Amino acid sequence: MDRRLTPATDRVALGSLRGTLDRPTYVPGQPARLAVPLADLLNGPRGRRDRQVNFGADLTVIERRGDMAFVQAALDGYCGWLPVAALSFDLAAVTHRVTAPATHVYPAADMKRPEIMSLSIGARLSVTGLAEGFATLATGGFVPAQHVGDGPAADPAAVAESLIGTPYLWGGNSRAGIDCSGLVQAALNACDIACPGDSDLQRKAFPEVQTLRRGDLLFWPGHVAMALSDDLMIHATAWTMSVTREPIADAVARIDAAGDGPFLGIRRPIGVT
Structure with missing residues (x-):
């Protein structure tokens, strides 16, 4: 089972995993919401950042250890640890x-x-x-x-373009710092298109296509970009340490020359028209 998407620690699991995953304790989970502007989802109580969650994110608390909580995000199923102090249990309707x-x-x-x-x-x-x-x-x-x-945006590529200049941050999911998969997820989620958190999960989630159009996703090992047209893309990249536009042909050649290829193809998010 993928650690990132499995609502279980080494000793506690969500009750839905009973019979699938062996743990000493199973819990129903406690609904919560992020009450701070931004929080890292850590791979351990004092671990490194895997991803981030933004203010108002709905979460399920699965385990508490001291001042830390292991949670699963409702948005994409991503799991990780964050401070208990970052949570609210007052769940007013999100509008x-x-x-x-x-x-x-x-x-x-x-x-x-x-x-x-x-x-x-x-x-x-x-x-x-x-x-x-x-x-x-x-x-x-x-x-x-x-x-x-109070409604979705219409064009994921336009949402991505609004974040041009955002600094690159590994595992980042905000205007303060974002990575390649975080940019894609933010753009698609703004249009109410479900999207996983990491590029490998995104590649698995969407069907492959042969012809390129605006809003399609372009993949390399460990990297994803979004097409703005048939010859231009946008991505959050360590190459410039920012969100930037780049000609697709230039990116393919540059990434291949750096030994970070090969180009893995095009995927079309469900809901992009």
Whole structure:
């Protein structure tokens, strides 16, 4: 079983795995939500980052060890450890999401007040009202109304382009830092297209196609990009340490010359038209 997607530690497993995975303890899991702007999903209680989750992410708590919790993200099934202090168990209905690359939360409906936190694209919000150009959050604070929406975006490639210049960060999932698969996931999720968290999982999730069109995914070992046209792509890359556009032919040649190939083909996310 894939560790990244298996809701079990060495001693506790989600009850749905009873009879499939042998563990001393099985639990139903406790619903929770991320209450901080961003948190790393770690591969151990004090481990390294595998991925990240954004504000408002729905999570299932499977085990607690001291001040750390092992959770599974509802968005893509990804599992990992994060601080218990980052969680909320007050699950107000989610009504909106952040649609801008990034935004601020203010203590009042006043952009001149010092911000209390920053949020990234895809953050999930419980909005109780819209007035005076701000969305009021059930969790406290006010977000500029221009930066939130209650429906999906239409074009994943346009969403990806809005993140041009974002610094590259291994395992990153936010405007503060993002990697290749994080960029693809953010772009597709903004359009309500389900997408796994890592590039190998993304390649397995979508059907292969032979002709290229906008929104298709291009794969190499350990890397993924999104087509903007039949000759241009966008990706988060350690080559520039940023999200950048690049001619597809140039990328294929450059990656092959670096010994990081071969090109593995094109996949089309379900829902991209």
